[in-house]
Amino acid sequence: MQHDNLVEIEDVAFGYGARQVLKGINLTAKRGQVIAIMGSSGCGKTTLLRLIGGQVKPGQGTVRVAGESVGELDPASLYRLRRKMGMLFQFGALFTDMSVFDNVAFQLREHTDLPEDAIRDLVLMKLHAVGLRGAAQLMPAELSGGMARRVALARAIALEPMLVMYDEPFAGLDPISLGVTGNLIRRLTDTLGLTSLVVTHDVQESLKIVDYVYFVSEGVIVAEGSADDIRASDLPFVHQFVHGEADGPVPFHYPAPSYAVDLRLGG
Amino acid sequence: MLKRSIENLGNRTIQGVWRIGFAARFFLTMLLHSGTAFRRFGLTVREMYFTGVLSLIIILVSGLFVGMVLGLQGYETLQTYGSEEALGVLVALSLVRELGPVVAALLFASRAGSAITAEIGLMKATEQLSAMEMMAVDPIARVVAPRFWAGVISMPLLAALFSAMGIFGGYLVGVQLIGVDEGSFWSQMQSAVDFEQDILNGVIKSVVFGVAITTIALFEGYDAPPTAEGVSGATTRTVVTSSLAVLALDFVLTAFMFRGIN
């Protein structure tokens, strides 16, 4: 394909009911890169991934993946496109009624007519890539959070997609698992020629592995740049975010009437 | 205050109508996406294990006890008219026509229906359904439809087992314990119970109940808010709604089926 950009988001707005979550987002992801989308909790990052996956349709603007406008596809083409995408959900979203092996084999069994021998080899390869070949026969309930995340990653790359999306891959992981997951994302992107979109609020970990960063706040992109640009940025929002300060452009307090009025001190 | 409560009532009515419409759409989608449930029958067989086989014990034990109680009570009543031999007829007709399909359905709703709702609700809450959708697999076809058909196939089998077990229970109490004549117990039963009017209608009833219970259970699970309270509330609603639906449908079906006679 001639497109250099795998994902192109142009002026996309989206709202749940009256609440406008995204207000005109522009974003591109080049092939072979790891792109991070950062922002505080509840700013619409996950919604952005759902838009790319076609689970919701944008109210305005276009979302293009590999040149196809996701919002305008009929269900059959959308499902065809989704086979070329992998998604890692926040807590893995492994199928709890299947073993690790069956979880990774799920898409291969659903979408291909491969013989069971070939599926076995492919699944063990993917599990080996995330270092969990030995855990193939365990059930998801027996895995730690970090292991579940890695199994979900193996499942997401089972069909060798061109795009993998990660929804908060670092949330709730211990420092070791954190490093392991971060390295995996980078390594898999390079070795399999994927494009990775990482939605996260873990700045330090993701800055180590990403090529380009977008900052989302209040439904718009407030800053973007390479990892080094971001570290050196002196925009107040980015500074607050990168250094984890409690107060700043993102206020500590949820909007409320004045404290004195609320406590009825005014008399 | 009054205005508020009228507004409230109106809102709830609109919500209710909305839900019914959504449920109807859900039911149709489920039927349209049922291909997978039959093409890959293994999926349906797997669910039949969870809905059917795991309900067996409660169905068989309850059937036996209901039959035994019918034997005792029926004997007490029939004795006063001196027609104890009709015990077989009484036990068989009440089980095959009413108690078998209805009680088995009520047990099925609380045993299998609640489990289905909780499972689907949790799959939704833990984003498993979303994940499946993102893997280009339709959760309605892959998860919902096999459970539906498993329930619809299991229900009449369970109801038949319940009735058979109940008749055996009535036989144990009536013939073995009290000493009603064995020959007249069976022969009167055979001449009074009609295949089409009684047994086939009972089977039709249980199929309808199976459709109603599994649809309600699946819908409640699919529609449950993805939180702990959401799922537990949905599970309760499944049991309540499907029990009521079974009893109401039983009335309607009975009225239809036995209107022709007399």
Added chain:
Amino acid sequence: MNKTVLDLWVGLFVIAGIAALLFLALKVGSMSAVNTSDSYEVVARFENIGGLKPRAPVKSAGVVVGRVADIRFDNETYEAAVTLRLDKRYAFPKDTIAAIMTSGLLGEQYIGLEAGGDSAKLKDKDRILITQDAVVLENLIGHFLYGKAQEGAPQ
């Protein structure tokens, strides 16, 4: 749960369920008694059928030989036309008598067939010519009282 073990259980469950259905159909109900394929129908006309209902048994010498298939009112003769579905295994002479009887004093009503002496047998769609109406208790009591009154009158 191993897949084959699971299949085995479901298989057992289905077999048990079907066995229960067969038990209900054959042992509890009377599916085999009269089948449409090997039966024939004859019509009998009655002036009064009392409380006879469709699917009531047709008995001869106390043995069930068929069932009442249909009851209809003939608006021209003002009679009840009762269709009997009889088992092919049993053939009856042309001059068989059909009577509406009651099992016990208050039991259900059935049709009793009493074979005649004709050598020709009843065929499908034939009509039984000699019939005997249901005994209606009120009429019986009425007759009895009327008879008593007549006895007393000449004195």
